[in-house]
Amino acid sequence: MNRILVVGASAAGLAAAETLRREGYDGTITLVGEEPHLPYDRPPLSKQLLSSEWDAGRLDLRTPDDLAALGLDLRLGAEAIRLELPERTVHLADGSEVTYDGLILATGVRPRRLPGEGAHVLRTLDDALTLRDRLGPGRRLVVVGAGFLGAEAAAVAWRLGARVTLLEPAPVPLAHAVGTEVGHVLSQAHRERGVDLRCGVTVTEVTEDGVRLADGEVVEADEVLVAIGSLPNTEWLDGSGLTVGDGVICDEYCEAAKNVYAAGDVARWYNPLFGTAMRIEHRTNAAEQGMAAARNLLNPQGRKAFAPVPYFWSDQYDMKIQAYGFLRGHDEVAVVDGDLAERRFLAVYRTGERVSGVLAVGMPPRAVRQWRQAIASGADWRETVPAGASAAAEPKEAVHGGIPSHRAS
Template sequence: MTALREVAVVGAGAAGLHAVEALRRAGYDGRLTLIGAETEPPYDRPPLSKHLLGGQWQPDRLALRAPQALRELDLDLRLGVRAERLDRQGRAVQLADGHRVRCEAVILATGVRPRRLPGAEAPLAGAHVLRTLADALALRDELRPSVRLLVVGGGLLGAEAAATAVGLGAEVTWLVSTAAPLAAVLGTETAALLAGLHREHGVRIRQGVARAVTERHGRATGVRLADGSHVAADAVLMAIGSEPATEWLADSGVPLDDGVACDAYCAAGPGVWAAGDAASWPDPRTGRRRRLEQRTNATEQALHAARNLLAGPDSARQPYDPVPYLWTDQYGLRVQAYGSPGDADRFEVVDGSLTERRFAAACARDGLLRGAVGIACARALRGQLRAQLAAHGPWPPGAQ
């Protein structure tokens, strides 16, 4: 193990927490600082758009660790303060409160920032994003029977929020820019199934491109579309994607390319590592850079970065080659996906059926398995299909 005595982890979300835990489990006993911009201790984000937004959970249920477990990590825990600059030469992180945290090595896990539409770049009543606990609570306060909610964005976050809101009695319009929302993530067949579920539950799906949030007397009134039309609403949720929160690294010398540009081992330079939503790395399969905004990746990549950090320069570091995994809960169904189902052009059900809304399917392209997706068929997905993906195997199995 390397002889480091001062390590800092910037970002106190899931990736940051798992990084500090991995360092301690591996025997690192030096000073360990965890820095987070939010005032809350590390909490889980996936329930924000579901259990918390729907009111089934209260904020305390989101905590990733009990206070005692955090104390046992013996952290210098800095919450509610942003990192402003990484001084690589001086081996320190400059904080917004004026303090400097010395560190011989640093793991960058600052996550992402939600994009906003023109007209709502600054805080505007009735215009919402959904990234933090505070965001979710603010939107929850708006959701009541008959309120008109406009969800802008055809990704998983928008889909989950729409499903939750309509379940609370809101009149929901889901504005998407493509004819098949979620197809790029889950594949055409699964996306069509979910779109049908949304319509069955009363969500209005409208295709169009949002240009700006409109307002009157300091409150959002809807969204203006590219074709000049206007969609009126009492509240607007902007779920239009995100960008890596890396602006504070601009003059640090850390390479940035759609996030912190790491090598195959999660390193972004001597003493600098990255993990989670803000980290990009070369995919061993394609050679192209990839960045995953997925909860499972935050955990796995943080563990990997921590292990490689401690391995030292003379040890054999392990390249990061995950099998991406995501899930989404909508209308009482859990959809699970491995790999990249949206990159496939062949969809083959191997268990169950789409009509039953219980299936596992292989998603292939050019004779290779690219992804797997299913509902209520976890065993089939985790078994043969995941193993085939991990092996970069052909489809069908045994094909040459």
């Protein structure tokens, strides 16, 4: 294998390229990135960068010297537009072609948008810098979507003195993921600070004055941020022969076709630890999956299934939120430490008879990490969770989804 092409130059793609070199691969590695910037970290976009605590240079994942040491054929500002699988060729928007012996797809996701013009999204460095320049004391910001990304941006804008309205279609933000009671707790942090959180409302379009709701009301704003989820960047793969459906469909080894692997936000793979296919939009997963895909591509005879315990975090106001596991379709949530009312607690999730996840607010990382092994081993709920733990969940039929997309994490 003399030529390996990695499409996508963010966390997953960079991790794949570095792993190839670390594993001793000395052939040509072409790393293609649609953005003109060197690979950078996305979680700080909605936190430290948006708040001006950090400047843009602090987000760089590696220095120019570090990248040079990898000996990459680095092509930034280059969009992949077509894959020809039989010819093992990727076509770029500038008219050039890149041939390969092995391919790793790490093209990530893009934000969902609403009809109308003028709204911000928050996915790229340029997105964050543009929004940051528009925030400040007295500015009216409407955030559409009270998931983790929207909540983080709302918290930063509030701290900067903006007047924030947070609009969410669900009755309780994040209830589909973390349960109704935990969702209520996270929501209350906004209301206590004067953020106008409105639930059960649908935004139909962005207008010149703000956003229009389904009932015709216009919520006025100086700036609008749309944070309603993401779509995997797979359109350029149409007609390629790869199977695509909410991401690039892969097996447990992250392989989509012979010598073609996918990693990061765009990859939908079978995780044998939980016995289900999943696509995870979290920073830690992107790096780990990029490494796994690279190793499996180089060593097809010794491949290992990618079976991680997903992890994500979020910072909102004074709350540090951490979670391990896969919460999709959980049956029960129990608080095993702390108190929901004080927003300092550790909640454990059950799916079937096993411990499937944990979420903590305001708890030390060590307290959360000790539950990771229980999740990884599929520990029995009855033998692991104290009998006196307080229930904090509704029946399963009211719980859908998993840990939601955290576009900055």
